[in-house]
Amino acid sequence: MTLQIAIVGSGPAGYYTAEAAQKLNGGDVRIDIIDRLPTPFGLIRAGVAPDHQSIKAVSRRYEKTALSDNVRFAGNVPVGDGGIAIEDLLGLYDAVVLATGAPTDRPLGVPGENLPGVLGSAAFVGWYNGHPDFADLAPPLESEAVVVVGNGNVAIDCARILAKLPEEFEGADIVQHAVDALAVSQVKCIRIVGRRGPHQVSFTPKEVGEMGELVRATPIVDPAAFPPVEDDEALEPGLRKVVTALRGFAAAGPDLEKPVRVHFDFFLRPVAVLGEGRVEALRLERTRLVDGRAEGTGEMLDIPCGMVVSCIGYRTLPIAGVPYDERGGRFVNDEGRISPGLYCVGWARRGATGTIGTNRPDGFAISELIASQVTSSGKAGRAGLDALAAEKGIDIVTFRDWQKIDAAEVARARGGAPREKFVLVDDMMSAARS
Template identity: 40%
Template sequence: MLRVAVIGSGPSGVYTAQALVAQDRVPDVRVHVLDRLPCPYGLVRYGVAPDHEKIKSLQNSLRTVLEHERIAFLGNVEVGSDGISPERLGELYDAVVYCVGAATDRPLGIPGEELPGSFSATEFVSWYSAHPDAAAGGFALRARSVVVIGAGNVAVDVTRILARSAQELRPTDVPHGALGTLNGSRVREIHMAGRRGPSQARFTTKELRELGGLPRVRVVVKEAELSLDPAYADPSAHLRPALSSPPNVPPPTAAARRNVEVLRGWAAAGREGAGPDGPPVRTVRLRFFLRPVELLERDGRVAGVRFARTVPDGSGGVRDAGTYEDIGAGLVLRAVGYRGIPLPGLPFDPVRGTVPHLAGRVLRNGVPSPGEYVAGWIKRGPTGVIGSNRSCAKETVTSLLDDAPLLAGRRSASPDPVAALRAYGLRPVEWDGWLSIERAEAALGRSLGRERVKIPDWAGLLSAARSGGPVGA
């Protein structure tokens, strides 16, 4: 029997576990999927916006994998300095695959970034997703103007949540405290700003179009900014992208061309009118070619963002135009990408923000470390979509299976890793505990006159896991 621990129960971890039990090269593989949280599914539970129910339904397929007879979920297991070390894991399992993702945001590296009122997008997403590590104070949403820095799907997500009414979010599993805050929100303008043009934005066309369909939300674009993008300036670019691109600049992708067409349509229609269902309550301003250089301060808090205007440099990038624009805001959310963080006991590349590896094998001093592997964002960086984790996991599992003759029997004789984890002072939440959390969240929703509502704190989650008893909102 080959006993494998997979660290992380998000898509990369679950796909790794699935690949291990689906193969027939090593017929008897047992997998424990460990997670520091008492709940499975990673960013599908705690990163996908609550109003994206179709994507969140991926939990159903992940659940099927975790219920496989040769896979066991063990939540509430910290790996690293505050829990069990990689060295001790290597004593309990023949192989360990780290699928711990990219756990922090990339910083802007500009003055004022740490001012009160300036937050990473991850902090905001964690709050409305009921992540138990979210700041206890949450978000007041008293500012009338908000700046979201970034032009990817995360930036669009937080912009959309800020623009939606609480009534629209009530049928979702957003925590009840966050729903109340959103209900009292004073936000009236959301500025989403990217440093490059619309053809280089990272959001998908589906997410972009969603902004235009929000009830009582006005979306404003500036054609003067859009027209700076060579892919926008030529209306026939989508028909002959290779010919219309400047020299040395890759032609826009199909997704980028679709984004440009949506924005061109909004600009042509003078997208200044209301969204569906009445006069606008909030305005979303999509801005391009603005690079943040400083967060402005007043009375010890963030008061806005100073942007340097940029223009295309002819080589696919941008350069500063020599002029600036200040946008006032009482709340700034930074959504410029994720970054991996070191896991105590594992090597780490601080430049790439990943664990050094060779086809998924962890490298220590340039040499593969027996029994240690990586998959997902901690392996390749924060790139790709959820489905990208399948091929990534498959490569790592192939390497692990190639190494199987060397791995079998390298662990200690301990017959029960769960008992050993408890002996180390850990209190794993097993699958039955997670099912108790699900039941408690369904009961919480019913008590509030809503559908299932997430429990937002550690104490409530662990209480529900161990007793199934009532928990607070």
């Protein structure tokens, strides 16, 4: 009998798991990749920076898997509250894999973090990438100063998008509402704040290098933030390139002809967001390194700003009926196994760590685990999902339907852009049913 597998989530972890399950089981498997949105690819579509199109090109690999005879994309299908319950999926499939990623922000955890003007990176990135959940975000870009908290690539992406002119987005799939808002932005000062130093950043060389190529923005780094230059030799090669670039910014000083300043501020951690009814400043404590960890010194600094973007990590959304690790922000699991027939993969399994490519070996490991623990039991699989969806009034979007949405987005692209995304689910569904 054919093994029936449901994968919840159509991002990199989901598609790599489907690809691995195909290779391990040949034609004796049927896979449904379920997503609550009518559009596939998860993080690739809504998380990767819109001006990094070469990274988004990995979706072509997922498309090959999606168009296989024994794989189906089932979009517009919510799982959990108000949708298909986990216990229903377990009754329909031999194995259910949660590949839902980590779509929500880890909280800053400081007083005032709920003030208007404090945005998580998932929300801000989702806004400029056209995610339906964040289409109405309206970041306060009338503010002259913005603080971006975090020292990873997401933080540097947010700073770069804030610093760019509209013409610098040629070839990017940033949505029109974001381009229009950024065109009239009053932001002149962007501070990227990290609690440790240059040797502990998680930037990659490409992202740091791009900060030196912006038309109207100049990067600024305090030379005093660095340890002795000979200490750089002990760094791994990628981080050494990053630190070398940061040292270059420090040595060059600001380009006085550029009106926007992007400061890399090290050894600072947020302790409170200040303001009456909205963000007015971020209070930070100076830190020092003790055995590689940031330790507060008690010295405080208030940075005036009208917007704070928190880029300190992500959490998986809980699903009813699935044990959840509140501290880790992921599902409770043993090497990917949650309970009999129920598994998790990618960020939903290990937390929000690693790159897109990290999900490939993860997907193969989970598929091998399923192959060793699960056998076909004659469950209804796809036919059962279709019947249950019809009963609940859920209109399933297939990959062929997605291709209609894709074609419509490409057709409505502004000059120089690869597409203009629909940001409303109703518009996506209209295109899918055209």
